[in-house]
Amino acid sequence: ITRNLYVAINATCTGNSSQKYVWIYEHRTWTGAQSYCREKYTDLASVRNETKHQQILNVTHYHVWIGLHRNRLWSDQSNSSFTYWLPWTQGIAAQPDNGISVPGQRGSQHCIAVALQYFGQWTDESCFASLPFFCYSGELIYPL
Template sequence: MDYWLIIFVLTGALVYVVSAQTRLYTFVSTPLNWREAQSVCRQNYTDLATAESTADISAIIGTTSTYTDEAWIGLHDDLVNSWRWSLSDNSFYAEGETEFRNWNVSEPNNLGGSELCVQIRAGSTYFGVWNDENCSSQRQSVCYNGTLNDTASFVKVDTLSNWTEAQRFCRENYVDLASVRNQQENDIINFLSDGFFWIGLHREKQWSDGSTSLFRIWKIGQPSFIGEGCVSTAFNDSGRWSEQDCSLSLPFICYTTNTPPNTDNFKSIGQNETSITLQWNQVN
């Protein structure tokens, strides 16, 4: 398979090398699905594009002046590694406590591709096991209300709400949605009452390169939370993002740091005063 790369040149400098950060972005016009694009970027650059600021977005959309649609970046769903507690204070957790889980059998399963929040099934029937759940579901919730004599205090909230509403209520009236750091705390919550309750565990999309950047620039109405696990940037909408089916074939943005991309497999097939067109031949 041949890949095409257009590098735009202005006064002797590559336009894609415009980021004020450490990343140098490259637009690859060959449509691939997200995983294929990730593989090409990792083989020849550093990874699919990560963005940390509006300056990075400007650099990304400055990589081409002829393409005006969607292109893959590195943000995507990671069902295993993307879980986070609503209460993010690191001092609250001893070593390993942020990783405590009490999943039910075959959970988390991201049923329907839209389960980004976690409920505990409390009481004698379910014994406090967890499952991922659509964040818009209406559930009771458990709030964390501080620590007394080295023991966490939890409050059961009977009012039904979605996860975001439960988080807001807990933060306004207590400390936060419950973090469950160990089996002892899980048992405390399990004995509060029978039922399904929101806890503070939820997940967000992750960057392909493992970056922790929380910068987001979603289109209106995005993210959609309907099971589309990968993210594209829109060249015709100031670089704003939307969720897409990862199997969709799109051009993509790679980045490299400090050193230019591996061009061993590229050959020049055309040049004018504004651009150089390179063809990349895949090595099987």
């Protein structure tokens, strides 16, 4: 029996639009997660401020994909000045490090996850890792 867990979170965006975050507890690569979100919702979650970041942290205690990618733009092509990168901690390089401290991954970490074991700070990961993820539904801010 396959069971999928979906959790919806209502979030108010700036202006008159609203977004709903949806946590998908299904392990996929970053690209697989993006395709799923675009097919069923709007896109992978864009975390543009501390309030939205906290909404994600309130739902899950897993390492999860968000919509930030290689060029540090959101999956929906929007940008944001808000970041929450993991700073240097004992044994772990400051993020993003593009895999510099991970054997076999140097230069290949282009996708961003919220690392719940590090208090929700962001890490760059191999896009081929399989993680649960957050989608959002609502008004598309930038056309694809």
